[in-house]
Amino acid sequence: MVSKSPAPLLTRRTVLAGSVLAGLGATSFLAACGANERQGSSSGQGSSSAPAKGGTLTVLVSSTATNFDPAKSQSLAITSLGLVHRRLTAWKVESGKPAQLVPDLATDVGSTSDDGTTWTFTLKDGLTFSDGSPIRAADVKWGLERSFAASFSGGLTYHKDLLAGAAGYAGPFEGAHLDSIAAPDDKTLVFTLARPYGDWGWVASTPAFAPVPEGKGAEADYGLKPVSSGPYVLSTVQQGVKLELTRNEHWDAKTDDVRPALPDTVVFSLGQATDVVSQRLAADSAADQSAFGAGFVSPAQLVQVANNPAAKDRLVTSQSGALAFLSLNTRRGALQDAGVRKAFQYAVDKSAFQVATAGTAALAGEIATTLITDGIAGREEFDLYPTEKTGDPAKAKELLAQAGHPDGLSGLTLLVSQSNNGPAQAQAIQASLAKAGITVTLQVLDEDAYYAAINTVNAQEYDLALASWQPDFPSANANLQPLFATSAIGDGGYNSARYSNPAVDAAIATAQATVDTDAAAKAWVAVDKAVMADSPVVPLIYTRNSFLRGSKVTNFFIGAFPAYPNYLAVGVSS
Incomplete structure (x- = not known):
């Protein structure tokens, strides 16, 4: 999944771009607040002690159109x-x-x-x-x-x-x-x-x-x-300005266990600049007290929020989020060799990527070693390539030499979206690879060109690509099949590593066909390990998302999955 800039609808395209993740349609790569870094796992509630019915909730988003x-x-x-x-x-x-x-x-x-x-x-x-x-x-x-x-x-x-x-x-x-x-x-x-x-x-x-x-x-x-x-019904549409939802008089709460429908009215205020939204919500004045931002709070804004006692208590941060990873194009040159690809597991300095993402490790998210993201039932922690988070350039050089490349690798290209801090993240990867004797040239593309390259074979040749992925639903199936099945190469698919392994395809099919939940979870962990053994990607971090709310917004929280507020539960106090 990929991202652009926050819109009222979270889309797949909002969670795959090289350095971009999604808020509700998209925004900058992730952030969390060290001073409040686990609040997303606590109540994350508003100013009132209990959610109340009534009032108007406003959602501030950057997109100017939606449906x-x-x-x-x-x-x-x-x-x-x-x-x-x-x-x-x-x-x-x-x-x-x-x-x-x-x-x-x-x-x-x-x-x-x-x-x-x-x-x-x-x-x-x-x-x-x-x-x-x-x-x-x-x-x-x-x-x-x-x-x-x-x-x-x-x-x-x-x-x-x-x-x-x-x-x-x-x-x-x-x-x-x-x-x-x-x-x-x-x-x-x-x-x-x-x-x-x-x-x-x-x-x-x-x-x-x-x-x-x-x-x-x-x-x-x-x-x-x-x-x-x-x-709710869509009662007012002013494209570029606002969308307004009001109560559906024919909806019966007795039939609906997941939507408390607390506000009388929900307004999506369109075309709002993300940094301005954070400033407004931090100030917490007038109508903004009953609003929250659809987009992630940027790293720069997080620093300001962390230093604002009144605002930082209204910041809610996810425990985890999308998987950020480095794709290795398995159809290109030396990268066709799994022995070469394994060297990248040691060459990458994941801590430098954290800093490039959000300034500090605490703001960016935890180091990743698996492909199944946090918050997915049955997920198993493992690390096939244990090393320091700064990497091990000497080990990487050793593996490259064993694979027939004693002088390292040169002439590789790294594809990245120009959006937000993508270039800075790519530069961090570039610098750490250089220490292992791997020289890389950056190819910075606009979002449309980046997506075209990822989704279409030969649209744009590349050796490496920065990407991220948030599953469409809480199952390892949605983690693994879209990224690593042969059928997901090109034709709009998201297999940016161009990875094709008949044994893995068969294992994916077996796991998908497994109805028993526990058995399916074990089957998906086996797929995770099989893919990682082939090293088509380097997991980087499990990103974190931070969202800011006004003081009158209640029941505002983030579950273990997905890393976004539960819109269906949010209310406002009087």
């Missing part, structure tokens, strides 16, 4: 889209705890009778849209089918790759339908997959599983006037 079309969205289940659209399943996120999969529109998280190929869901009683019409299984089917239409592309695609017979399907607007999405009655949905897939319950929490009234949503601007299934 609430579930087919086009890559929004995490706990961010802004979740205020308007429910899905079959949801995430229960609590302070300091891993996210749990829970029912949303459905009565449970899905059941399978054939080891993961067929999944059945039953809708709850009493579900209605904001127009007062009942939410039926056919509406969920229609919403999913609608996501296949070319004019509504851009959302997450897990379901498109998994549903049987979906290849070549172009949506329902010409009368064609997918037999692999069956709605035999108003309450029942049956999904037939092309292969067993144990995480289908998590996939059912992605935006495309939001219902759209059957026959509606053909218009291009549906995202600006959607029919809501959640506690």
Whole structure:
């Protein structure tokens, strides 16, 4: 996943760029406050002792345009889209705890009778849209089918790759339908997959599983006037200025266990400069007392916040976050040799990368040694290449010599996005590699060119690339498959190492097909170790995110995953 600058919807593109991570659509690479570095694991509450109903909550974001079309969205289940659209399943996120999969529109998280190929869901009683019409299984089917239409592309695609017979399907607007999405009655949905897939319950929490009234949503601007299934409706749209959500009178709290819907009104204030947002929230005056920033607090601003006693108590920091890593293009020159690639595990000074990221290790995040990020159930700590955090240049030179390169490596290119502090991070990598006899030239690209290079084979040749990744849902599956499966090379995929190993592909398929949660977790740890043994990437740090809130914002916290505030829980005090 990659990032640009904070928008109300957290997208995949917001979490993969070389030095950029996402707030709600994007912002600078991570930060946390040493003076408050673990507050994200505590209550992170506002000024009142208990969350209260009522009032207006304002979210300050830097993007100037957005929409609430579930087919086009890559929004995490706990961010802004979740205020308007429910899905079959949801995430229960609590302070300091891993996210749990829970029912949303459905009565449970899905059941399978054939080891993961067929999944059945039953809708709850009493579900209605904001127009007062009942939410039926056919509406969920229609919403999913609608996501296949070319004019509504851009959302997450897990379901498109998994549903049987979906290849070549172009949506329902010409009368064609997918037999692999069956709605035999108003309450029942049956999904037939092309292969067993144990995480289908998590996939059912992605935006495309939001219902759209059957026959509606053909218009291009549906995202600006959607029919809501959640506690809020989009009532005011002033693109470039603000979006305003007000209560959906047809939403029934008795059917919804994850959305307390505390504020009467939620306003997304658009086009706000990130540093100015931090200054405003630190000052905590007038309406800003009931606001929070969608974007990360920058390292420079964190220093100021840490020195402001009134403000630092309102800073909430994640325990961890996205994995930042150095990709080694396994199709290029000497990097085709795993022996050469292993030298990079020792050559990189991860502590220098921390400093380049946020000034200090405490602000940047913990040193990374595995690919499965913190906060994912079943994750295992291990280190196949134990060394000092400053690296071991002598060991790296030794491994290069053993691989037939006694004079080191020269002429390599390192791809990085010019956004935010990407060049500084790349320079830190460049300097540490030089100590190990590896000379690197930086290729600094704008964001669009960077993404094109990562997502398209041969769009831009490179040997190394700085990247980061936040999973789309809390499963190791979403950590590993998008980055290391052969199928994720090019064609819009995020396998920036161009890594292809048939044994790993088979292990990924086995892990994906495992329905038992504990067994699946063990299978994914085995994949993590197998990939690391091949060394297609160097894990750098598990980044941290810090967010600032006004003094009247309540119930503002970050769970163990994802590293963002739970928008669905936030309220304001009077």
